Amino acid sequence: MTAGVDPIVFYLTIFVLAIFVGYHVIWNVTPALHTPLMSLTNAISSIILVGAMLAAGSETLDWGGWLGVLAVALVSINTFGGFLVTQRMLGMFKKKEPKPGDKE
Amino acid sequence: MSADQLALWYLVAAVSFILALKGLSSPPTARRGNYFGVAGMAIAVAVTLALIYSHSKSVLPIVGGMVVGGVIGAFVARRVQMTQMPELVAAMHSLVGLAAVFIAIAAVNNPEAMGLHTPITGLHKAELFIGTFIGAITFSGSVIAFGKLAGLGKHFRLFSSAPVVFKGQHWLNLALGIAMIGFGVAFFMAEQSEWPPFIIMTALAFLLGFLLIIPIGGADMPVVISMLNSYSGWAAAGIGFSLDNPMLIVAGSLVGSSGAILSYIMCKAMNRSFVSVILGGFGGETAAVAETEQKTVRSGSPDDAAFLLSNADTVIIVPGYGLAVARAQHAVKELATKLTQKGVTVKYAIHPVAGRMPGHMNVLLAEAEVPYDQVFEMEDINSEFPQADVALILGANDVVNPLAEQKGSPIYGMPIIEAHKARTVLVNKRSMASGYAGIDNPLFYMDKTMMVFGDAKKVVEDLVKAVE
Numbered sequence: 001m002t003a004g005v006d007p008i009v010f011y012l013t014i015f016v017l018a019i020f021v022g023y024h025v026i027w028n029v030t031p032a033l034h035t036p037l038m039s040l041t042n043a044i045s046s047i048i049l050v051g052a053m054l055a056a057g058s059e060t061l062d063w064g065g066w067l068g069v070l071a072v073a074l075v076s077i078n079t080f081g082g083f084l085v086t087q088r089m090l091g092m093f094k095k096k097e098p099k100p101g102d103k104e
Numbered sequence: 105m106s107a108d109q110l111a112l113w114y115l116v117a118a119v120s121f122i123l124a125l126k127g128l129s130s131p132p133t134a135r136r137g138n139y140f141g142v143a144g145m146a147i148a149v150a151v152t153l154a155l156i157y158s159h160s161k162s163v164l165p166i167v168g169g170m171v172v173g174g175v176i177g178a179f180v181a182r183r184v185q186m187t188q189m190p191e192l193v194a195a196m197h198s199l200v201g202l203a204a205v206f207i208a209i210a211a212v213n214n215p216e217a218m219g220l221h222t223p224i225t226g227l228h229k230a231e232l233f234i235g236t237f238i239g240a241i242t243f244s245g246s247v248i249a250f251g252k253l254a255g256l257g258k259h260f261r262l263f264s265s266a267p268v269v270f271k272g273q274h275w276l277n278l279a280l281g282i283a284m285i286g287f288g289v290a291f292f293m294a295e296q297s298e299w300p301p302f303i304i305m306t307a308l309a310f311l312l313g314f315l316l317i318i319p320i321g322g323a324d325m326p327v328v329i330s331m332l333n334s335y336s337g338w339a340a341a342g343i344g345f346s347l348d349n350p351m352l353i354v355a356g357s358l359v360g361s362s363g364a365i366l367s368y369i370m371c372k373a374m375n376r377s378f379v380s381v382i383l384g385g386f387g388g389e390t391a392a393v394a395e396t397e398q399k400t401v402r403s404g405s406p407d408d409a410a411f412l413l414s415n416a417d418t419v420i421i422v423p424g425y426g427l428a429v430a431r432a433q434h435a436v437k438e439l440a441t442k443l444t445q446k447g448v449t450v451k452y453a454i455h456p457v458a459g460r461m462p463g464h465m466n467v468l469l470a471e472a473e474v475p476y477d478q479v480f481e482m483e484d485i486n487s488e489f490p491q492a493d494v495a496l497i498l499g500a501n502d503v504v505n506p507l508a509e510q511k512g513s514p515i516y517g518m519p520i521i522e523a524h525k526a527r528t529v530l531v532n533k534r535s536m537a538s539g540y541a542g543i544d545n546p547l548f549y550m551d552k553t554m555m556v557f558g559d560a561k562k563v564v565e566d567l568v569k570a571v572e
Contacts, residue, residue: 007348008227008345010350011344011345011348011350011353014350014353014354015341015345015353015357018118018353018354018357018358019357019360019361021122021357021358022125022357022358022359022360022361022362023361023365025122025125025126025358026125026358026361026362026365026366027365028126028129029125029128029129030128030129030130030131031369031454031456031462031463031466031481032131032454032463032466032476032479032481033128033131033134033463033466034366034369034461034462034463034466035189035459035461035462035463035464035466035467036128036134036138036463036467037125037128037362037366037462037463038193038329038330038333038362038363038366038461038462038463039189039192039193039196040124040125040128040137040138040141041125041333041337041358041359041362041363042193042196042197042200042333042336042359043141043145044121044124044125044141044144044145044355044358044359045197045200045333045336045337045339045340045355045356045359046145046199046200046203047117047121047145047148047340047351047352047355047356048200048203048204048207048339048340048343048344048352048356049145049148049149049203050148050149050152050347050349050351050352051204051207051218051343051344051347051349051352052203052206052207053149053152053153053156053166054152054156054217054218054219054347055206055207055210055211055214055217055218056165056166056169056210057156057159057160057162057163057166057217058160058162058214058216058217059159059160059162059217061162061165062213062214063213064209064210064213064214064217065165065210065214065217066165067206067209067210067213068206068207068210069165069166069168069169070169070206071202071203071206071207071210072165072166072169072170072173073169073170073172073173074173074199074202074203074206075173075199075200075203076169076170076171076172076173076174076176076177077173077174077176077177077180077196077199078173078177078196078199078200079145079173079174079177080173080174080175080177080178080181081176081177081178081180081181081192081196082177082181082196083138083141083142083145084177084178084181084182085180085181085184085189085192086138086141087135087138088181088182089186089189089467089470090131090134090135090138091135092467092470092471092473093131093134093466093470093476094470094473094475094476095131095132095475095476095477
């Protein structure tokens with residue numbers, strides 16, 4: 001069945017299914033954590049770092065390669081900054097006093 | 105590493121991202137969620153680095169770039185104030201958008217380095233085009249949003265939090281959008297000399313991003329920032345399509361749908377349709393207040409208010425952004441602690457748009473060490489107001505306006521915190537000025553309402569002293 005199917009069809013399948021997964025997972029996020037959600041998704045969107053690395057990793061570093069290096073540096077700000085600031089925020093969400101027997 | 109191995113590692117990374125978002129469903133699991141995100145990212149970066157090393161060995165510039173960016177990112181993450189989170193997030197969206205454009209340019213310049221054919225096949229061109237224009241719009245739109253949120257309007261009019269509108273704006277945007285797509289098609293068709301249409305298309309997309317965001321007013325910023333969050337995800341997904349990378353597609357779609365859902369929630373909370381937010385022109389103007397009749401308000405001193413608070417059984421605090429502007433969160437927490445010691449039950453009621461971005465007020469309260477199990481969302485606490493002795497409203501206005509329940513009012517249908525149902529209402533405001541919606545608030549004139557005028561921080565500190 002898969003023979004002769006253009007790979008783009010598979011990518012489209014993945015895309016649509018991922019949107020559904022995203023839809024269901026995000027609606028479960030508690031509204032209290034919507035700001036950390038934004039900084040976390042922002043960090044995750046810096047996954048295009050992978051594309052930037054490929055651009056920066058060509059054998060001969062022509063101007064396009066250097067543009068890739070610049071993109072790597074820009075996105076790394078997001079990657080590191082995004083996860084760290086999310087961690088910092090989440091560290092602030094504390095319970096009053098953990099009662100014994102309370103499940104996490 | 106074989107292509108199959110690489111793809112499997114990428115699958116692990118994609119699953120980690122899903123688990124990361126799943127972790128945010130409750131505060132106790134949230135930190136674990138963030139670790140999943142970090143792990144996914146680390147895996148993705150490590151295997152990509154290994155792949156590049158096995159091909160060309162030129163990993164030094166990459167690592168150098170990552171170190172530079174990482175140091176800047178870590179520094180910013182440490183230093184940023186929680187009130188500045190909206191600006192930070194907007195700035196970060198702009199970086200993702202710009203990087204997407206750079207990657208696309210690099211791909212057109214040297215397709216083989218990105219694992220594409222030379223010349224680039226038609227379908228990949230179309231995908232590159234989509235990734236580029238979404239990235240460019242994300243970049244320039246986020247720059248404007250950043251400027252508006254950071255209050256740079258004083259220095260540069262384009263950043264004004266009041267909407268920047270001119271005649272024929274929407275037609276101009278439409279024309280630019282059509283032209284942009286036209287050049288995209290030209291890029292798609294071009295056999296040779298594909299640069300000119302590509303460059304023109306990218307330039308138009310940058311311009312369009314600016315023009316789309318300048319007419320949107322300060323009050324609508326929570327929607328805009330969620331929308332740009334969504335765009336940055338779609339840009340990543342677009343780049344994923346062009347590079348044949350399913351992991352980028354998955355991660356991008358997750359972010360894209362997250363931003364879209366947040367935009368929807370924000371629109372609903374402000375009783376605005378998404379289209380009217382995008383078309384802009386709201387949030388800066390003050391609508392004419394129709395009523396001119398003089399109504400009397402009862403105002404009292406912090407001492408009077410403190411007396412009411414100390415003698416209550418239940419107090420619900422309704423914080424608004426005015427509280428954060430006055431940096432009074434810590435004083436509020438102190439007041440709550442004092443009241444709790446006196447046997448008063450204290451809860452917080454948060455409206456979805458209480459801050460300048462989704463969930464902003466929750467973070468500001470958490471920073472002041474307010475335990476999150478005292479903080480309730482609007483839907484969860486509204487039913488408790490009739491039993492509450494005192495509703496203490498600090499720096500909030502439109503979100504407690506009972507006019508929202510009255511047909512024909514401009515904010516009819518907007519979900520509100522039903523503070524007017526409490527037995528006594530205490531309102532702290534700096535003046536009687538109207539809120540973003542520009543309409544009067546009948547809550548302030550009710551018999552059971554007492555106004556305490558003054559800066560939120562000063563008033564709350566006085567309350568703390570008076571409660572002792």
